[in-house]
Amino acid sequence: MAEITLVEAITLALAHEMKQDKDVVVLGEDIGANGGVFRATDGLLETYGPERVLDTPLAEAMIAGLSIGMAAQGMKPVAEFQFEGFIYPAMNQICNHAARIRNRTRGRLSCPAVFRAPWGGGIHAPEHHSDSPEALFAHTPGLRVVIPSSPARAYGLLLASIRDPDPVIFFEPKRIYRLVKQNVEDNGEALPLDRAFVLSEGDDLTLVTWGALVHECSAIVNAYHKQGVNIELIDLATISPIDFDTIAESVAKTGRCVIVQEAPQTCSVGSEIAACLAEQCLTDLEAPVVRVSGYDTVMPFLKLEKSYLPSVDRIKASIDEVLEYA
Amino acid sequence: MAEITLVEAITLALAHEMKQDKDVVVLGEDIGANGGVFRATDGLLETYGPERVLDTPLAEAMIAGLSIGMAAQGMKPVAEFQFEGFIYPAMNQICNHAARIRNRTRGRLSCPAVFRAPWGGGIHAPEHHSDSPEALFAHTPGLRVVIPSSPARAYGLLLASIRDPDPVIFFEPKRIYRLVKQNVEDNGEALPLDRAFVLSEGDDLTLVTWGALVHECSAIVNAYHKQGVNIELIDLATISPIDFDTIAESVAKTGRCVIVQEAPQTCSVGSEIAACLAEQCLTDLEAPVVRVSGYDTVMPFLKLEKSYLPSVDRIKASIDEVLEYA
Amino acid sequence: MKKKVAEFDIEYYQFLDETGKPLSDDLPDFATDVELLTDMYRRMVLYRAFDKKAVVLQRTGKMGTYAPTMGQEAIGTGFGLLLEKEDVYVPYYRDYPAMFCHGVKLEEIYHYWGGDERGCDYQGPKEDFPISVPIATQCLHAAGIATAIKLRKQKRMVAVSIGEGGTSEGEFYEAVNVAGAWQLPLVFFINNNQWAISVPASAQTGAETFAQKGLASGLPCIQVDGNDILAVHHVSKLAFERARRGEGATVIEALTYRLCDHTTADDATRYRDTDEYNDSWKREPISRLRNYLVSLNAWNEEREIALEKEVNQEVEAAVERYLTVTPEPVEKMFEHLYETLPEAYENQVELAKIFGGKAHG
Amino acid sequence: MKKKVAEFDIEYYQFLDETGKPLSDDLPDFATDVELLTDMYRRMVLYRAFDKKAVVLQRTGKMGTYAPTMGQEAIGTGFGLLLEKEDVYVPYYRDYPAMFCHGVKLEEIYHYWGGDERGCDYQGPKEDFPISVPIATQCLHAAGIATAIKLRKQKRMVAVSIGEGGTSEGEFYEAVNVAGAWQLPLVFFINNNQWAISVPASAQTGAETFAQKGLASGLPCIQVDGNDILAVHHVSKLAFERARRGEGATVIEALTYRLCDHTTADDATRYRDTDEYNDSWKREPISRLRNYLVSLNAWNEEREIALEKEVNQEVEAAVERYLTVTPEPVEKMFEHLYETLPEAYENQVELAKIFGGKAHG
């Protein structure tokens, strides 16, 4: 058992599953000799060879379309899009086909593929390299959307995603690829794809987030804890289908909820959570729900990037506002 | 002044603006001699010739990309996607470029284009011809999203969209293309792109919807009215940026809100409205908000299509639930 | 200084003239295989009867919008008969002849256009893809299947079809490109019926042939008279053998004509010259093969009458099976969304059961 | 029966050998235009100095990720000098030489990679598109601009560039296709630097040349030695003249080599043979032109030293302007989202002002 980073946990899960299941193949741009631009597939080519590790021509619709064809043949393609901002050319294949093939053939064909991509902002990357488009896929029935926030959860959720018989969009928070190390046992144990993670329990407020912001939120929760305020922190992680029950249970207890996300606010995953609260938990709510989101503008180039992303101050201000509401 | 259908109002607005402004050109698949598969561009080729009415090769990314290039040159392309289900190949161009070009050039270039598409279900069309993907575009900053629900609003909102200096996704509810006729004066008067339409006033409940369902909802509102229940019916119409103020004002009065939409529920425009209510109008709410949506499954082939779409019974049941909540 | 660094040409194949007369003595071996040729003929007649019936079903309110295949029977039949059971076929939406040759049932296509997902649950060719409505996307699925076959070192191949208009889509090209880069066991059929709804082939591209689009990835490219089933069968055989030998993909453009509206929702007289349409009937594939069979003394009036009766019965039986199927209950719209429906869906399924009613037409 | 229905070939142009010696006497007119050639030379040296400085800025934390253009200066300079002011240039992200030739300022590119949108607000060529990161999308913008130009019957043209890896994207092909179908005044430059990050050109396609991808829409296709600026300039001239005459588009593949990492975030030694890299320096474009100029007695050591000084000053001045710019206030991220910010944004702008701080590096 070794201390590894989130991106190393991705590699570990890929290697584990490639070893267990020879139908698992990885494909994408620069994932072979280069090991992916973030090194998520580092070493796989050496171990599994060019027939299991496919450097593709440069075309994302193609990567998705090939994956659908391979998956229909019972392979388990794990495709990498180099950055989330380059997944758009593949949306036709993902939304019109991957998400539908099982349903439209009444189960005859299916698409056990994983579509991975580094996701989110905060690494001072060039434009189109820092988006958070999870809502587009969460809005599309037939897909699963997963975003891990720690090495262990990355390992367990990626295993589960590869083993899942349906297409999974697996977004990896690139800002925390190497932020923390954690002991991760390579035991092949998958995590469930329909359960949010309650990272800390509390009665005073429910804080829901996912991806890199889990780290800021954890620190914030600790800080409040020292002041005697107990915040229940939920890492949503399995974004779609959403595990709203865990959130509802928490809000039944706390009566207050703040949702924190990098994505723009309108029609976002945060909107969905707040909407479910308004529908199912109205009587539990002792204060208005607050979403702390990326603004509804284009993710700026790197100079203004930090101003765009929810900051610790901004999150705290919202928490205070909700806590103080009477 | 003539009684015309919604699709005729589209044609009228296109013709009006092509006459007024020679920079307006229409382009798309089969929009020339064929006049579009729904005849929205009928007669334009005869009047304005092949240099203003461009039948394109069959490629949606191309249609969007050409529009962006033409718009940057000061033209006002009005592009048609044959059905909303075929807009996915263009998402890369629309989300990564059309929505961003003004911002990323700090105003040097811009994209005064309109992307039209017949939208929504209910006409017994083949698969991929009946979707409601407005949320994907509402989630994308830099775009406007508009969905008219009557001939007059189609005329006024399309004029506004063409004149708007920024990219507009203009979805046309195909189910009501020919459902009703209305007197529409060809007076060149645009409607504002940031105002929802209050179609009937009432104190008992706020009913928000858009597109074809406005018609079922109007009938429902009338039926309730006869029973002494006064429902305020809002046609959202300008989906994004959303006019939440009009909804908030209404809910301040009624304390109850039902949202009706064709799209799948998760991360939808309905979610956004419900979320804003949970954030901004919590104390006004006397009952949980209810969304009546297309289910979170793939729009079925035609045999089950009606079962998928919100039915009058389903909408009424939700209204009753919310009205009866105490 | 300049020098030539690459050279290409496109060859066109045709064996029979419009009247079914051989253009030369240089005919392929199977041109005297009467059994094969009569099978081809029988099928083309059947598929046309199927097609006409589909239009009637739509017109009489018994089916949804339908895309007829009238005039294009020789293409799908010509190559479809060369598909082995273990090969995979990935069709575009106007390509029933090849689908039928590969084992799809007539009524499955009726179900499809009738608006029932079960029409994609083929009982015969379990691995074939269903009709693809989003144009050109199917080419990439075919490339993916061919990739799986190649990686697994199997001795099978994949065929895929697309309309000439569809070749303007980037996804067509991306498939051609990877097929060339990876030498995939894949054959592309471009069904050039001269029209993409209202847009003539000449407006789709600056290329003189659609076949040459394969040059963009270094593939062999062939143009063929798609109304001459002998020529279609011949070039398909060459391409299939190449694919099976592991030598890679081929692009075949088959020239034909859409002897019908684009779909039952279309009115081709709005944009298409009636003379052109009428004239194109002269080149249609069924009478051409019949004339040739007659010249071989392999066909006559009597057999024609018997065949007509036979195909009508077959089509009627399919219609019967189509019309008498029990509708799916409403909750079916959730059953196959995921392999196991997530818990989060319980409420929605309940709602649908309460309000959904049952399937309607 | 078969017959040839179409024939194509690809021609390759090169005038100077690796050492700058003419391969034959058959040189273009401008090969003795010393003023032009020294301007070309000066620019290439300047652009290389600009490029090296950019890498230093990144390494010293003064700029974000940067994509160097080392080794590819002859392509953009070779055709960029042929762009008239009123022409429109649509670049890919590694194509500063042509951008500079068309009037983009050195510091604008520093701003761009420094993470400041104002780096796309070109003060010179107001109609040019900014760098396109989503690969191949720019080809369609160029086609759209060319369409506007054609519809308005203007006498201008558009040039667009893309890497050889980028030509695997469907959007590249869609642009080529419509350029052929509509005879657009557009010239495509495929900058074949042999690598797409870690993927060699040979793995992108089955085609022998990238030029031939234009055959898919019937366009004239030319391959050229992209390290020989004479050859680049010559073929560009032919293509530009064709475009200006209204005869349509051309696809030009320029062969070169990426004499650098893909970006400052990349480490090419992970995937690229050092011998290949070292060997490629032999063919680099700047010394080749210098040698040729020397052979014309148009260049010497003294001028070289003077030039070096001159370009260093020019680059340092640009760096100075880059580093001393006032950061944008946080609300700028809303100002140009729409022409007029919708009311719905008021709250968000307020929030951003309160919490945003100001721009950082």
Ligand SMILES: Cc1ncc(C[n+]2csc(CCOP(=O)(O)OP(=O)(O)O)c2C)c(N)n1
């Ligand atoms: C991606 C996409 N865009 C548009 C359509 C609408 N559409 C259906 S058929 C068709 C024309 C296709 O022409 P062609 O490819 O020549 O095939 P044909 O119908 O002539 O057999 C169009 C535009 C579609 N189905 N998919």
Ligand SMILES: Cc1ncc(C[n+]2csc(CCOP(=O)(O)OP(=O)(O)O)c2C)c(N)n1
């Ligand atoms: C649509 C898209 N996919 C992926 C990327 C990531 N990416 C940036 S550069 C590059 C390689 C491009 O190679 P090539 O086109 O040959 O140009 P070069 O960088 O060699 O000049 C890739 C994969 C991108 N920017 N856009």
Ligand SMILES: [Mg+2]
């Ligand atoms: Mg066609």
Ligand SMILES: [Mg+2]
């Ligand atoms: Mg390259």
